[in-house]
Each structure stands twice: as C-alpha cells, then as structure tokens.
Amino acid sequence: MSTVNNVLDTQIELFGVKLDNPIIPASGTYGFGYEFSEYYDINCLGSISLKGTTKEARYGNPLPRIAECPNGLINAIGLQNPGVDKVIEVELKKLDEVYKKPVIANVGGHSFEEYTTTVAKFNDVDKVFAVELNISCPNVQGGGMAFGTNPDTVEELVREIKKVSTKPIIVKLSPNVTDIKLLAKAAERGGADGLSLINTLVGMRIDLKTARPIISVKRGGYSGPGVFPVAVNMVYAVKEVTDLPIIGMGGISSAEDVIEMMYAGATAVMVGSYNLVNPYGCKEIIDDLPVVMEKLGINKLSDITGRSHNV
Amino acid sequence: MISKKLTVVSNKKLADGIYEMRLSGADYVVPGSFLEVTVPGFYLNRPFGVGNYEDGEITIYYKVVGNGTDKMTEVSVGTKLNVIYGLGNGFNMERAIRPLLVSGGIGIAPIYYLAKAFAKKGVRPIVVTGFRNASEVVLSNELKEIADLVVCTDDGSMGFNGNPVSAVKALDKEWDYYYACGPMVMMKYLKMYSDKGELSLEARMGCGFGACMGCSIITKSGYKRVCKEGPVFDADEVEL
Structure with a gap:
C-alpha cells in the first residue's frame, strides 16, 4: 500500500493550511484527542475538531444522555467541558504532546458575549488554526441551536465574532431548519470563512415499558450512518449557493463515504459517530483512502470537491 | 483496550432471562473491567462486565433487557463477534483482608469473577447475591465452592427473604471491605450502611x-x- 500512497495525493488545503488528508474527527466524538493516542498514533489525522468549549465549565445534561436508533444514536451530552481556560491551559497542552498538527477549536455558548469572549481566547493559541462555531447544538437549553436557526441572528453573531477573532471562523450549520441554504448565506454575509455541516438531527426515542422518553432531557441529536444521505444532500445544496469551503459530515463511516461527501461539495470531512463504535475508525478510513482512490481513478483528492456539480 | 474478533464457544440460558456466553481468543482482563460486544444489526456496542477469564476465554453473563440482548441469545456457536475488551479500571483487591462481595441481579457477573480471583489468592470471600425470585438465581453452586455464600430473593422464594443490603446487615460473619455491583437502589442503600467499599x-x-x-x-x-x-x-x- 505504501507504493499507492506515494503516487496518490490525499492532501487538501483549508484556510491556507495544508492537511495531510481531509479526515477530521468531529467535535464531541473524540474528546480532546489525546486519549485516542492510547489506541493509535493520531498524527495520521488531517486535523482534530476539539470537544465543544464554553466560557465556563459545564457538566452537561443528566443521564441518560444516549439512546440507540437504527443506524445511529441520539445524544444529549449538553456540552460537558471544563471551560475555555482549562481547555487552553490543560487539554490543549496534553494534546500537543501527542499530536503535532494544528487543530480546530469548537465553541458553544448561550449569549453573544459568551461566544465572543470564548472565541477571542483562542486568538493567541498557535495550535488552533480555525474556530468552529457550534450554533446548532440541539442539546443546550436557550442556546446552541436557537442561534443557528434564525438567519438574522446567525449573520449578526458571526459578524460580532469576526470583530474579535483573528482565526478563520467555521460556522457549523443545523439541519433542523426549513432551508439550510438561507443559513449558509447568512453565515457568509456575517463574514464566515467556512461552513461545516450537518450537525445532528433532533430526535427522540421512547421506552416502551415506561412510555417515557429515554433521554433525560427528552430529545437529543440523531447521528450516524442513517443521516448520511441527508448530509450529502445538504452539502450539495449549500455548495450550489456558496464558494466558502465546506467541511462535510453526517454518518461518514468509510473511505467511500468520504469521496461521496467530497463529490457533493466538501473540501474536508468530519467523522463523528463512527468514532464511538470503532475507536480505530478514523485511522481505518485514512488507511483505506488511497485504496479507494486508486479503485476510482482519483489521483489528487483535492480535485474532486464538488465534482457532482459538473458532471 | 483491545479490539478483536472473538469466537463464541458457548451461548446458553442459565435461568429466566439470564444467559452465559463464552468467547475465545481473548487476552487477560482484570476483575471489574468490562467489554463491549458489537451485536449484529445494532449500531452501538453493548457493554458487559467480565464474568470470568480463564485460558484465553472470557465469559459474560447477560440479562435480556432489550432488542440487542435479545438478539444476542440467537448468536450461534462459532460466530466471530467484534469485541472491545480491557475497558475501564477494575476492582482494587489489595484493600480487603476479609472481603465482602455483594451483587444484585445480573451484577453478579463481575462479582463472580472477583470471587474467583480472591479464591486464586487463597482468600475465601463472603458473597451475598440478590435476585428477584428463585427462577433468576444463577452461579450458586459455583460460588458455594469458593465463598461463604448467602443467596437472597426479593420474594423469599429462595434463601434469605429480602434484598442484599438487608442480608448484609444480618450477616454474622466479619468483613472489612466490600465490593458491590447491582441496581442503583441497592448501591445507594449499601453505601448508606457503609462506605468502606467499592461500587461497580x-x-x-x-x-x-x-x-x-x-x-x-x-x-x-x-x-x-x-x-x-x-x-x-x-x-x-x-x-x-
């Protein structure tokens, strides 16, 4: 396979930064990364999107936070994290010892002020090459998705954040809207440098014995292979209306899925739920990527972004 | 943590809704650790406490509580299952001189493995196992050989009439440290009675x-x- 690797180019570029490959573990499915280095050398990853970070520490929602679904799961973690200061002082330093490449910070919040304060704290962190705004988390009361479903709010929030941030801003879009293209355009007007999509779909499971919703806060976000076609469609749709780089995600579980998502319009991809059922998931996809490229006659991966739009 | 295909060498019913599955091809795992099984047709892996390890073979004891565990009962001998094992921490066996082991329901799985591990060290533990009724009682004969066993049932249909915590309170034997696994309500009352122990x-x-x-x-x-x-x-x- 090493000979295959030599001739096939998996490199992509995001905001002027060259990534060895387009595979990025999605926020919230990979912790702060370093723990996966117990399982394999995580330097094979294109980058990492860090666990969602807020201004203050958050415990998140009560248990149960997880419910299984056909082809996926519902989660309602509720942005458990130690707060931005500890993320920078402790978690990022631990990650830096085992992962030498630049990463993407992921920021959530309840108010404009919370977002701007948290995002600005990453300005001086060299390890972070971009900040992903989680304006689409369905699991945070009075925040998260509430920001991400109103185009005017999205535009204004991104504009305020761009004023204080020196890093490229990626806006993570919610699929729980009437027309995701409107939100993509709103983020673009606000000054977004890139988009990532899709976040989870709001869902619910009910226990047949008790008739109660399984998740403690009733509903959560559905993700996994079941949402993959929804994600491909939305990435395709957004690619039609914007030239911003798109990071595609939603149920990606194989190198073939990566290629399909890139055909739809993604420059890079994030792998989420798959990390939770296969700890070696990202590594296996990365190892498999040149094999699938060869099979499909793809020499340079960065060439295929949006290919479906031109055939 | 090891992710590997293990071969099902047996999968049989032991009591009402309770099954034993033995998986070969495994490496050693410590008592109190758990594993995850990929159940064919289901997305999330299922976690189970390790019920025993011997000669490259891991045993799990599982209760049918939903579609996933129901499907597991149909897995035939010879099937290779994807298993992630060696997960979690494990019991600290050094802390007890006269160990008391307490289980409720299917919580007996890690407790049984721990009892076996104490027996290997030449220590005969006190074991209290609780079940809803006699039809769910498992592993009594195996435990009797290596431990001072008290079996209890909620309805009194076998052994001590009552829950494991009441049985612990009624013990006439001395212990200095406990290890427990069972329903949250059992753990809560056990902890209220004494916090000199470990809860799985x-x-x-x-x-x-x-x-x-x-x-x-x-x-x-x-x-x-x-x-x-x-x-x-x-x-x-x-x-x-």
Missing part, C-alpha cells in the same frame, strides 16, 4: 472508551466517566 456502576454508554461523555457522573473530585475512570468507584467518592 452501570450506565447507558455511547462509546465505552471515554470519547463521548455519555456516561459522566458527578463525584466528590469532579466529573468522571463511568466507562473510563470507572466503572469501579470508591463508595465514598460517588453521589448516588
């Missing part, structure tokens, strides 16, 4: 290896993941 907790998990924060609990020293920092916690550490 259960939680609905996403991943089972520390990535998703799906099973975080609040402890005296901050948030801990049942799957990573646990499943075994000091009784005085957790808030139940």
Whole structure:
C-alpha cells in the first residue's frame, strides 16, 4: 500500500493550511484527542475538531444522555467541558504532546458575549488554526441551536465574532431548519470563512415499558450512518449557493463515504459517530483512502470537491 | 483496550432471562473491567462486565433487557463477534483482608469473577447475591465452592427473604471491605450502611472508551466517566 500512497495525493488545503488528508474527527466524538493516542498514533489525522468549549465549565445534561436508533444514536451530552481556560491551559497542552498538527477549536455558548469572549481566547493559541462555531447544538437549553436557526441572528453573531477573532471562523450549520441554504448565506454575509455541516438531527426515542422518553432531557441529536444521505444532500445544496469551503459530515463511516461527501461539495470531512463504535475508525478510513482512490481513478483528492456539480 | 474478533464457544440460558456466553481468543482482563460486544444489526456496542477469564476465554453473563440482548441469545456457536475488551479500571483487591462481595441481579457477573480471583489468592470471600425470585438465581453452586455464600430473593422464594443490603446487615460473619455491583437502589442503600467499599456502576454508554461523555457522573473530585475512570468507584467518592 505504501507504493499507492506515494503516487496518490490525499492532501487538501483549508484556510491556507495544508492537511495531510481531509479526515477530521468531529467535535464531541473524540474528546480532546489525546486519549485516542492510547489506541493509535493520531498524527495520521488531517486535523482534530476539539470537544465543544464554553466560557465556563459545564457538566452537561443528566443521564441518560444516549439512546440507540437504527443506524445511529441520539445524544444529549449538553456540552460537558471544563471551560475555555482549562481547555487552553490543560487539554490543549496534553494534546500537543501527542499530536503535532494544528487543530480546530469548537465553541458553544448561550449569549453573544459568551461566544465572543470564548472565541477571542483562542486568538493567541498557535495550535488552533480555525474556530468552529457550534450554533446548532440541539442539546443546550436557550442556546446552541436557537442561534443557528434564525438567519438574522446567525449573520449578526458571526459578524460580532469576526470583530474579535483573528482565526478563520467555521460556522457549523443545523439541519433542523426549513432551508439550510438561507443559513449558509447568512453565515457568509456575517463574514464566515467556512461552513461545516450537518450537525445532528433532533430526535427522540421512547421506552416502551415506561412510555417515557429515554433521554433525560427528552430529545437529543440523531447521528450516524442513517443521516448520511441527508448530509450529502445538504452539502450539495449549500455548495450550489456558496464558494466558502465546506467541511462535510453526517454518518461518514468509510473511505467511500468520504469521496461521496467530497463529490457533493466538501473540501474536508468530519467523522463523528463512527468514532464511538470503532475507536480505530478514523485511522481505518485514512488507511483505506488511497485504496479507494486508486479503485476510482482519483489521483489528487483535492480535485474532486464538488465534482457532482459538473458532471 | 483491545479490539478483536472473538469466537463464541458457548451461548446458553442459565435461568429466566439470564444467559452465559463464552468467547475465545481473548487476552487477560482484570476483575471489574468490562467489554463491549458489537451485536449484529445494532449500531452501538453493548457493554458487559467480565464474568470470568480463564485460558484465553472470557465469559459474560447477560440479562435480556432489550432488542440487542435479545438478539444476542440467537448468536450461534462459532460466530466471530467484534469485541472491545480491557475497558475501564477494575476492582482494587489489595484493600480487603476479609472481603465482602455483594451483587444484585445480573451484577453478579463481575462479582463472580472477583470471587474467583480472591479464591486464586487463597482468600475465601463472603458473597451475598440478590435476585428477584428463585427462577433468576444463577452461579450458586459455583460460588458455594469458593465463598461463604448467602443467596437472597426479593420474594423469599429462595434463601434469605429480602434484598442484599438487608442480608448484609444480618450477616454474622466479619468483613472489612466490600465490593458491590447491582441496581442503583441497592448501591445507594449499601453505601448508606457503609462506605468502606467499592461500587461497580452501570450506565447507558455511547462509546465505552471515554470519547463521548455519555456516561459522566458527578463525584466528590469532579466529573468522571463511568466507562473510563470507572466503572469501579470508591463508595465514598460517588453521589448516588
């Protein structure tokens, strides 16, 4: 396979930064990364999107936070994290010892002020090459998705954040809207440098014995292979209306899925739920990527972004 | 943590809704650790406490509680299952001179393996196992050989009439440290009676290896993941 690797180019570029490959573990499915280095050398990853970070520490929602679904799961973690200061002082330093490449910070919040304060704290962190705004988390009361479903709010929030941030801003879009293209355009007007999509779909499971919703806060976000076609469609749709780089995600579980998502319009991809059922998931996809490229006659991966739009 | 295909060498019913599955091709795992099984046709892996390890073979004891465990009963001998094992911490056996082991329901799985491990060290533990009724009682004959066993049932249909915590309170034997696994209500009352012990907790998990924060609990020293920092916690550490 090493000979295959030599001739096939998996490199992509995001905001002027060259990534060895387009595979990025999605926020919230990979912790702060370093723990996966117990399982394999995580330097094979294109980058990492860090666990969602807020201004203050958050415990998140009560248990149960997880419910299984056909082809996926519902989660309602509720942005458990130690707060931005500890993320920078402790978690990022631990990650830096085992992962030498630049990463993407992921920021959530309840108010404009919370977002701007948290995002600005990453300005001086060299390890972070971009900040992903989680304006689409369905699991945070009075925040998260509430920001991400109103185009005017999205535009204004991104504009305020761009004023204080020196890093490229990626806006993570919610699929729980009437027309995701409107939100993509709103983020673009606000000054977004890139988009990532899709976040989870709001869902619910009910226990047949008790008739109660399984998740403690009733509903959560559905993700996994079941949402993959929804994600491909939305990435395709957004690619039609914007030239911003798109990071595609939603149920990606194989190198073939990566290629399909890139055909739809993604420059890079994030792998989420798959990390939770296969700890070696990202590594296996990365190892498999040149094999699938060869099979499909793809020499340079960065060439295929949006290919479906031109055939 | 090891992710590997293990071969099902037996999968049989032991009692009402309770099954034993033996998986070969495994490496050694410590008592109190758990594993995850990929059940064909289901997305999330299922976590189970390790019920025994011997000569490259891991045994799990499982209760049918939903579609996934129901499907597991149909898995035939010879099937290769994807298993992630060696997960979580494990019991600290050094802490007891006269150990008391307490289980409720299917919580007997890690307790049985721990009893076997004490027996190997030449220690005969006291074991209290609780079940709803006589039709669910398992592993009594095996435990009697290596432990001073008290079996209890909620309806009194076998052994001590009452729950395991009442049975512990009624013990006429001395113990200095306990190890427990069972329903939350049992653990709560056991901890109220004494916090000189360790509790193996259960939680609905996403991943089972520390990535998703799906099973975080609040402890005296901050948030801990049942799957990573646990499943075994000091009784005085957790808030139940």
